[in-house]
Amino acid sequence: MPHFGLMDENALGPEEGPLQRARLHIRCGRRRLRQGKISLGIITLSDAVVSALQWYVASPERRKKLSIQGHDFLNDDAMIYNILRRSGKLDDSLDYDDFNTLVETALKQEMPDYDYVGLLNSIESVMTQLGVMPFDENSLPPEDPSTV
16 A cells, blocks of 8 residues: 555554545555556545545544434444535535445456546545645655555
């Protein structure tokens, strides 16, 4: 994964760790897509989204502004996504169920002909709505090109 060796997620803590991981994976996911490693790029961006969702609910201040119901499980990324939509923090720019289906496909096969532009725009919209983006890529540790 793109963050191996670039950060100590545990040392950064429950908020800063997932935020840093999300940003590293956004950067690497974009690079992989540009390089034609479409399936790997989609999988990397999926990790970025999940990390961003975890970061968002890790903050007690942000969490108390959410419409969390008694049966909601905050360790489930799809549930977190639904809570954020229900709470008005995210719009419908990304269909999370369709995205998960796409990720499952990417895990099983290479997708060299997949047009990722719309997906990338949707993911970037989600990241902007959550407050993960924009960010200065120069503030991140330098990329390790050996991460595939």
